[in-house]
Amino acid sequence: MLLIGLMVLFKDIKSPLNINFFIFSISIVIWMTTLFAGYVYVPDELDLTLLFFRIAYGSSVFSMLTLALFFYYFPRITKPLPTWLIRSIWTFAILLWGLATFTGAVESGVYMDGNIQVDIFGPWYSIYLIYTVILFISALYLAISKIKNSKGVERTKILFASVGFIIFVFMGIMTNIILPVFDIFILQSEAGLFSLTFFIGVFIAIYKQRFFNMTFLTLRGLRTLILLIIFFILLVSTYSILRYTQPDIDRAIVIGISSVVTFFSQRWIQKKFPDLYGPGYHQLRNALSEFNYEIFEAKTHDEIDDKLKKTFEEKLNIKNPYLYILETEEMGSNFTKELSKIKDVVVLEELLLESNKSQQTQMLIENMRELEAALFIPLKREGRLIGLLKLGERQQKKSFSREEIDEIRKVIPSLEVALMNILINDSLREENDIMKEIIHARTKNLKRSNKKLEAMIEQQNNFISLTAHEFRTPLTVAMLGLEQISYTHKGKVSDEVAEDIQTSHEQLDKLTQLINRLLEIRRVDDDKIPLSLEDIDIVKLVRDTAKGMNLLADQEEMEVTYSGPRIKKIIKTDSVKLKEVLYNLIQNAIKFSKKGDKIEVTLRVSKKENKAFVKIRDYGRGIAKKDQKIIFDKFQQGSQYNQxxxxxxxxxxxxMQLLKGSISVSSRLGHGATFIVEIPINPK
Known part of the structure; x- marks a missing residue:
């Protein structure tokens, strides 16, 4: 049993299932040995009997815990437990083991009542009893629930494992824990015999679960036996020959000659009989680890196929590896539908072992035989079957062990990603070709439409420019005429007429400004606006502009305030353009504020950022968020405004773009607006 535990452990030393099985095998061996040894010394050496019984109680603590955990992990975890809970259980088990082994907490003494040996239980015996029963019930519950929820070969595996464990542990608890409470000690000394059921159950379970490759172990044992026989024959024959020819020959020389000949014999056997030296588990793990990285280099299905052959066929002697892409391979729709229902690896050997084969199983067997497949591993993405990895028979038709299947399963996520990348790239290539044709056709249409649009925009700009120029002359004449009338008839007309003349003059002035701006837009769009950069005092410019706008604000009972530096700050810019920007923003703030409001103009100069910042804040109606994206576009204004x-x-x-600066706005409806103008101190 200990040998089996070691073999399982060293196949994957990091596996919790293998570790628990190894600890279980050790604790069972210790329990049986110490229990038997304890009865050997009854009644002559009761002190030794007590010592062995305490060790037996301590080892049974780990036996019951690892039994429960074995069924938790075997054959796979169905409901994961939190790590802290498992650690807490182990901590309590170690504490109970220490108390049971090194103190009288569980068994405080042993005495003879006539010819009957009687145990004296300690204060922790009841806790030990409860602990043991709980773990036994847990193991029983896990075994039954997994039997109920599993099917086919997996169900058979769990049944084989469960029967041996349950019989063994149940009889062990009855004879060593339950019955002694009632002073019934029948079969207590023979409890070790019940472990035979455990050995049988475990052996079959291990063989069915295939923790290790039995064929591989048999081959290794066979070739080792052959080499030992060769070495022994060489040793005897060499010694016999040399004894007569060289009586004084040193035995070390004989052994050396035999060893050298055996070594070359081993090399010859390996060359002539390669079937005895199939790839081992560690070689499989290393080859698959390399494949896991190399697969991402594959760009096409053929490249994946080449890498599969290189890894499985050349390195691992696994025949006919192939990746079926279900969108392109002819495999039959019914077969594909059945495979899409399968969540795990399909092993032909396991399907053949099923006693009552369903129609689905029969179809899988037929298809696997037709395709010469020993293993089928579905490749899925988001629950959808996208491919199928087929692996054929191994060398000498050896079966795949469970641990080998687990290692192969580890490359499936990488294979799924690589396959999805290929499918996506193929799909993108097809779509790209289609899109190229569509784009080519639409580009022609867009070019035609663009030419028409450019012609229309040019016509629009020409119309605006021509109209503005045409209006400019009569407007100038009309304004001069009004000024002449106002000057000639000053004091001769009624106040009402004088007011009408003034109103007409103001409206003509606004119209003139509008026409000038339309002409300015045309010049801006044509990049015909000249810049006149000069060193100016930004503090004086901003402060004077704010002060000058107070004349307009006073008429609306508003106030324009300035805050910022008072001392001279020199920047290089076009003062006319900058003043025009500030004037426009302050005028808008006045226009869209209500009487009594205040317009705040703030200046900040940062040498570190090489910028001057002018912030103009009003407390008017504000600008909707959707309008903030369009108000800086030509002929656009907010939906709240119609002026x-x-x-x-x-x-x-x-x-501001000409000045290498920027302008932005932040606002909420009903809370006013803030415009921020950024001007470079020294534009490059």
Whole structure:
């Protein structure tokens, strides 16, 4: 049993299932040995009997825990437990083991009542009893639940494992824990015999679960036996020959000669009989580890196929490895549907072992035989079957061990990703070709439409420019005429007429400004606006602009305030363009504020950022978020406003671009708006 535990452990020393099985095998061996040894010394050496019984109680603590955990892990975890809970259980088990082994907490003494040996239980015996029963019930529950929820070969495996464990542990608890409470000690000394059921159950379970490759172990044992026989024959024959020819020959020389000949014999056997030296588990693990990285280099199905052959066929002697892509391979729709229902590896050997084969199983067997497959591993993405990895028979038709299947399963996620990348790339290539044709056709249409649009925009700009120029002359004449009338008839007309003349003059002035702006837009769009960069005092410019706008604000009972530096700050910019921007923004703030409001103009100069910042804040109706993206576009204005034609802010943006600066806005409806103008101190 200990040998089996070691073999299982060293096949995957990091596996919790293998570790628990190894600890279980050790604790069972210790329990049986010490229990038997304890009865050997009854009644002559009761002190030794007590010592062995305490060790037996301590080892049984781990036996019951690892039994329960074995069924938790075997054949796979169905409901994961939190790590802290498993650690807590182990901590309590170690504590109970220490108390049972080194103190009288579980068994405090042993005495003879006539010819009957009687145990004296300690204060922790009841806790030990409860602990043992709980773990036994847990193991029983896990075994039954997994039997109920499993099917086919997996169900058979669990049944084989469960029967041996349950009989052994049940009889062990009855004869060593339950019956002694009632002073019934029948069969207690023979409890070790019940382990035979455990040995049988474990052996069959291990063989069915295939923790290790039995064929591989048999081959290794066979070739070792052959080499030992060769070495023994060589040793005897060499010694016999040399004894007569060289009586004084040193035995070390005989052994050396035999060893050298055996070594070359081993090399000859390996060359002539390669079937005895199939790839081992560690070689499989290393080859699959390399494959796991190399598979991402594959760009096509053929490249994946080449890497599969290189790894499985050349390195591992596994025949006919192939990856079926279900979107392109002809495999039959019914077979594909059945495979899409399978969640795990399909092993032909396991299907053949099923006693009552369903129609689905029969179809799988037929298809696997037709395709010369020993293993089928479905490849899925988001629950959808995308491919199928087929592996054929191994060398000498050896079966795949469970641990080998687990190692092969580890490459499936990488294979799924690689396959999805290929499918996506193929799909993108097809779509790209289609899109190229569509784009080519649409590009022709867009070019035609673009030419028409450019012609229309040019016509629009020409019309605006021509109209503005045509209006400019009569407007100038009309304004001069009004000024002449006002000057000639000053004091001769009634106040009402004088007011009408003044109103007409103001409206003509606004119209003139609008026409000038339309002409300015055309010049801006044609990049015909000259810049006049000079060193200016930004503090004086901003402060004077704010002060000058107070004349307009006073008429609306508003106030424009300035805050910022008072001492001179020199920057290099076009003062006319910058003043036009600030004037426009302050005028808009006045226009869209209510009487009594305050417009705040703030200046900040940062040498570190090489910028001057002018912030103009009002407390008016604000600008909707959707409008903030369009108010700087040509002929656009907010949905809340119907004044103007939407060219003021467009010109502000264009001017700031010319000055290598920027303009932005932040606002909420009903909370006013803040415009921020950024001007470089020294534009490059």
């Amino acid at each position: 103007g034609v939407g060219i003021g802010l467009y010109l502000c943006k264009k001017y």
